[in-house]
Amino acid sequence: MSTSAGNSLRIALCQVRVDPDKRVALANAQHWVERAVQEGAKLVVLPECFNCPYDTSCFPKYAEPLPRPGTTAAPCDTSVSETAGVLQKLARAHGIYLVGGSVPERSPDDQRIYNTSLTFGPGGELLARHRKVHLFDVDVPGGIRFRESDVLSAGDSLTSFALRDGIDSEPNANAGLRVGVGICYDIRFPEMATAMAREPHNAKLLIYPGAFNMTTGPAHWELLIRARALDNQVFVGACSPARDLSATYTAYGHSMIASPWGEVIARTDERESLVVADIDLNRLEQVRNAIPVRKQRRPEVYNTAQKAAENTAT
Ligand SMILES: O=C(O)CCC(=O)C(=O)O
Secondary structure (H helix, E strand, C coil): CCCCCCCEEEEEEEECCCCCCHHHHHHHHHHHHHHHHHCCCCEEECCCCCCCCCCCCCHHHHCECCCCCCCCCCCCCCCCCHHHHHHHHHHHHHCCEEECCCEEEECCCCCCEEEEEEEECCCCCEEEEEECCCCCEEECCCCCEEEHHHCCCCCCCCCEEECCCCHHHCCCCCCCCEEEECCHHHHHCHHHHHHHHCCCCCCCEEEEECCCCCCHHHHHHHHHHHHHHHHHCCEEEEECCCCCCCCCCCCCCCCEEECCCCCEEEECCCCCEEEEEEEEHHHHHHHHHHCCHHHHCCHHHHCHHHHHHHHHHC
């Protein structure tokens, strides 16, 4: 069966276990990406911090300098970034789009550390680099306290990439489809998803490598994924690490994909596993035509600062 035919694209989320040994974690990620390829996936996703324990004390130690888009026509220098080299090789060997979860990045420019996602295309080209925009600084009494900003710096831009023609030398009906990328806590910010779903990005699929926890996961993970899908009428895929009770931070798991109708079309539990779904763009158009909220917006009403000024003036 063709998996990028018609108006449909097969995507897979790899809910992998993160081993504290980076080499083992990379080998395990490779194993699961290859399983996703066997399932016919053309766009494959890894979770947040898939090569490093999600722990601020680990980020500086695991951080690598990463390439920027436009600088990797040649193979990534694996002596500089082992992780980028592995991701690039996998994308090229299998002719897939690979959203490489996220990893701690040490910027060669300012030595700051970012939580960064690299996306490679089917030719091994680096298509996108997203630095997490919203850092996870929270304090939930009796639940979880975490402060990414103790060691991480925040990115300052939105990220999307487009699928090109000719995956596997087949004409790709999804050429031009734009995919937006955010990282974990970024999903809590509706304006960010909406900005990616509007021009000039016009993303129809939003991907969030994430690692919710045992306090906020059960409460908010599915709700946020479905909400971002429904309010923007887009597909949303959110990919978590598998739950590991021996880790200092226990990931919730439950990677899932939601449709523009706001329903979950594929999901898993907390174990190491794959989530596979066909993203049907005809379905997206049906939803947008049936309930045309994107055309019915009234931004002039929502601009409350301007409204207040107008009311004062009259
Ligand atoms: O928003 C949440 O509850 C979890 C966010 C998180 O774990 C992260 O940003 O890494």
